[in-house]
Amino acid sequence: MQTTFIGYPRIGKMRELKFAVENYWKKNITEKSLRATAQDIRMEQWKVMKNLRVSLIPSNDFSLYDGMLDLSVMLNAIPKKYKDLHLSELDTYFAMARGYQGDKGDVEALAMKKWFNTNYHYLVPELYDDTEIKLNTTKLFSEYQEAVKAGIKTRPVIIGPYTFLQLASIKGNKTREEYVNEIITAFCQLIHQCEEKGMEWIQFDEPSLVMDLDNESVHLFQRIYEKVLIEKSNLKVLLQTYFGDIRDCYKELISMPFDGIGIDFIEGRKSLSLFEQYGFPENKTLFAGVINGKNIWKCDYPKTLTLICELKKFTDDIVISTSCSLLHVPYSIKSENKLADDILEHFSFAEEKLYELQELSQLADQIDSIENINKQVCSNQKRLNEDVRKRVSLLNEDDFSRNPIRAERQILQRKKIGIPQLATTTIGSFPQIKEVKQIRKNYKKGDISLAEYEETIFSFIKDCIKIQEDIGLDILVHGEYERNDMVEFFGENLEGYAFTDFAWVQSYGTRCVKPPIIFGDIKREKPITVKYSAYADKLTKKPVKGMLTGPVTILNWSFPREDITLKEMAFQIGLAIRDEVLDLEAAGIQIIQIDEAALREKLPLRKSEWHSEYLDWAINAFRLCHSKVKAETQIHTHMCYSEFDDIIKEIDCMDADVITFEAARSKLIILDTLQATAFETEVGPGVYDIHSPRIPSVDEITKIIRKMIQKINVEKLWVNPDCGLKTRGLEEAAASLKNLVEATEIVRNEL
Ligand code: GLN
Numbered sequence: 001m002q003t004t005f006i007g008y009p010r011i012g013k014m015r016e017l018k019f020a021v022e023n024y025w026k027k028n029i030t031e032k033s034l035r036a037t038a039q040d041i042r043m044e045q046w047k048v049m050k051n052l053r054v055s056l057i058p059s060n061d062f063s064l065y066d067g068m069l070d071l072s073v074m075l076n077a078i079p080k081k082y083k084d085l086h087l088s089e090l091d092t093y094f095a096m097a098r099g100y101q102g103d104k105g106d107v108e109a110l111a112m113k114k115w116f117n118t119n120y121h122y123l124v125p126e127l128y129d130d131t132e133i134k135l136n137t138t139k140l141f142s143e144y145q146e147a148v149k150a151g152i153k154t155r156p157v158i159i160g161p162y163t164f165l166q167l168a169s170i171k172g173n174k175t176r177e178e179y180v181n182e183i184i185t186a187f188c189q190l191i192h193q194c195e196e197k198g199m200e201w202i203q204f205d206e207p208s209l210v211m212d213l214d215n216e217s218v219h220l221f222q223r224i225y226e227k228v229l230i231e232k233s234n235l236k237v238l239l240q241t242y243f244g245d246i247r248d249c250y251k252e253l254i255s256m257p258f259d260g261i262g263i264d265f266i267e268g269r270k271s272l273s274l275f276e277q278y279g280f281p282e283n284k285t286l287f288a289g290v291i292n293g294k295n296i297w298k299c300d301y302p303k304t305l306t307l308i309c310e311l312k313k314f315t316d317d318i319v320i321s322t323s324c325s326l327l328h329v330p331y332s333i334k335s336e337n338k339l340a341d342d343i344l345e346h347f348s349f350a351e352e353k354l355y356e357l358q359e360l361s362q363l364a365d366q367i368d369s370i371e372n373i374n375k376q377v378c379s380n381q382k383r384l385n386e387d388v389r390k391r392v393s394l395l396n397e398d399d400f401s402r403n404p405i406r407a408e409r410q411i412l413q414r415k416k417i418g419i420p421q422l423a424t425t426t427i428g429s430f431p432q433i434k435e436v437k438q439i440r441k442n443y444k445k446g447d448i449s450l451a452e453y454e455e456t457i458f459s460f461i462k463d464c465i466k467i468q469e470d471i472g473l474d475i476l477v478h479g480e481y482e483r484n485d486m487v488e489f490f491g492e493n494l495e496g497y498a499f500t501d502f503a504w505v506q507s508y509g510t511r512c513v514k515p516p517i518i519f520g521d522i523k524r525e526k527p528i529t530v531k532y533s534a535y536a537d538k539l540t541k542k543p544v545k546g547m548l549t550g551p552v553t554i555l556n557w558s559f560p561r562e563d564i565t566l567k568e569m570a571f572q573i574g575l576a577i578r579d580e581v582l583d584l585e586a587a588g589i590q591i592i593q594i595d596e597a598a599l600r601e602k603l604p605l606r607k608s609e610w611h612s613e614y615l616d617w618a619i620n621a622f623r624l625c626h627s628k629v630k631a632e633t634q635i636h637t638h639m640c641y642s643e644f645d646d647i648i649k650e651i652d653c654m655d656a657d658v659i660t661f662e663a664a665r666s667k668l669i670i671l672d673t674l675q676a677t678a679f680e681t682e683v684g685p686g687v688y689d690i691h692s693p694r695i696p697s698v699d700e701i702t703k704i705i706r707k708m709i710q711k712i713n714v715e716k717l718w719v720n721p722d723c724g725l726k727t728r729g730l731e732e733a734a735a736s737l738k739n740l741v742e743a744t745e746i747v748r749n750e751l
């Protein structure tokens with residue numbers, strides 16, 4: 001049985017590409033040197049793939065910044081504003097990626113969006129009336145040739161025309177339809193050129209096919225490929241899908257003249273049943289996504305071999321592959337030295353997955369019946385915690401509902417805590433100034449003791465309270481100096497988490513994240529934040545808000561387990577956070593914020609599954625955290641990225657007393673939705689954008705608050721920035737907040 005995979009990480013094992021690109025931006029290295037580093041990375045990776053005997057090796061999955069951006073360039077979809085800068089080809093590319101500000105002009109970057117249900121972000125192609133789509137690039141061919149020289153005949157990978165068209169943003173008067181023919185022509189030319197070069201395969205990635213498709217979309221897909229595929233003679237075309245099943249177009253797809261079809265059997269819940277219903281055509285190769293390309297766990301061999309046996313019933317022509325590109329996992333467990341062997345033995349990163357493919361292919365050839373599969377699995381001892389399991393199993397309705405109802409609570413809280421009209425507050429973090437970062441570094445290096453570290457943190461808290469009192473804010477925060485990250489910090493303080501040193505995953509461009517791994521059952525052993533909040537609370541007469549991260553966000557920004565459900569994990573974390581909430585309350589904290597910045601992030605791709613597969617348990621996991629607090633304790637939550645319109649009811653249903661969210665950056669469009677839905681939670685739509693160092697004027701904020709009170713009951717309105725102030729400088733943050741308080745005072749006087 002042959003093996004392949006959909007794509008590989010490219011940032012470099014030690015993030016060599018990140019550093020090279022950033023150095024190029026800083027003009028520390030030349031283009032030539034950057035390209036040499038990029039080539040080294042590709043060469044090294046091809047060698048690994050060859051050594052691990054992958055049968056079909058992809059190319060062009062590499063990118064200096066983003067694959068969708070590469071495709072925009074390849075199709076000449078380079079907006080005029082970038083061309084007009086008259087930069088080099090490479091600098092034009094980077095100008096599209098991150099904007100340009102310099103002697104040649106001032107242009108914003110292309111918009112960035114989440115790549116389906118992953119944490120990767122792609123650059124959104126922009127199509128204008130004057131965009132002339134035509135085949136423009138040599139990247140795909142030069143990388144192909146490079147591999148040929150290294151003795152490897154690769155399969156170039158490229159995002160397909162249908163997905164490109166669906167994800168592009170139309171900027172002029174032309175309709176989407178008006179670009180179809182030009183795109184088809186460009187792809188026809190591409191096929192020609194691939195034929196000329198004697199390529200064996202080309203792979204078109206069409207993840208947009210796993211979304212809910214209407215007839216029109218299916219038809220568009222058919223129409224594009226009917227024309228594109230006419231052009232091929234010897235070249236074989238693989239239509240690759242991932243991130244789900246293609247239930248809305250499978251029937252049509254199998255009768256189209258593709259040579260290979262790539263199907264995801266991991267996230268594709270219905271993939272197998274589609275086979276049962278429609279079969280798999282004889283004249284095509286099945287690229288079976290049987291290894292999870294997104295998770296970091298060792299493959300469950302018995303389960304996977306059973307699946308392969310099952311697939312063999314439909315076709316003999318199978319290439320086993322990953323469920324999606326390995327871009328979404330780190331490089332190799334070989335780089336991890338600190339983790340215990342009995343933890344590490346459970347993991348499989350990109351390189352290990354290649355090894356698994358090879359092993360599976362051998363086993364699959366030998367095994368004709370499922371009974372012969374060796375049921376060897378790693379020890380599970382460290383992962384189970386009976387107490388936690390019992391607690392989760394005992395949860396009932398009461399654990400998810402808070403009494404009395406919100407309207408009653410809100411009145412009680414305002415009186416008891418003494419919350420003024422248009423209460424001013426912040427989202428939690430204060431600027432993580434140099435000194436904070438330095439002291440954390442020193443502590444992690446072992447240069448200073450825990451006691452010294454904490455003493456310094458407390459001194460920062462003290463300063464932070466003083467600053468807020470001077471500014472005149474109503475509800476204060478302790479500043480979050482003890483954490484550098486809203487998930488990692490909690491992970492480090494919860495049993496069941498594992499941390500890696502080098503398991504970086506590209507988030508966008510040169511930005512990588514290193515998600516912690518949920519390894520076992522999650523348990524809180526001792527209070528995590530109480531001492532910091534309690535200390536801050538004693539320093540002032542004003543209320544201090546406790547600050548926690550919610551279970552859904554903790555889960556969504558971690559690598560989850562595969563042996564239990566997301567819902568179970570969310571409830572385990574929810575219980576840990578509940579313990580913390582109740583301890584904060586017992587320590588006299590009257591307001592507790594539970595951030596759910598990432599609630600929206602893992603919404604299923606198909607709307608029909610939003611509730612059943614996600615929101616139902618996600619909302620409950622949040623409610624679990626605060627269901628047992630007193631009526632007078634006020635629960636806040638916070639969310640970023642304000643695309644909330646379609647889940648606004650569900651957000652209200654989280655039953656928090658107050659929500660603050662990002663709004664200024666999206667021009668307060670959310671206000672209309674809040675008004676239209678009679679939103680019950682008190683709200684603090686952000687009055688200024690914290691992503692920019694610019695200080696908003698009193699006048700500007702005053703106007704925004706006036707606008708807000710026209711749409712939202714002033715008794716339910718809070719005044720705050722869009723998000724935490726962690727990335728800002730202290731002076732600008734203080735100046736902005738001063739203006740915020742002054743603006744609030746002006747509007748209060750008008751009431
Ligand atoms: N409380 C966090 C902070 O203020 C929230 C961060 C976030 O929403 N991303 O930094």
Ligand code: ZN
Nearest residue numbers: 639640723724
């Ligand atoms: Zn935020």
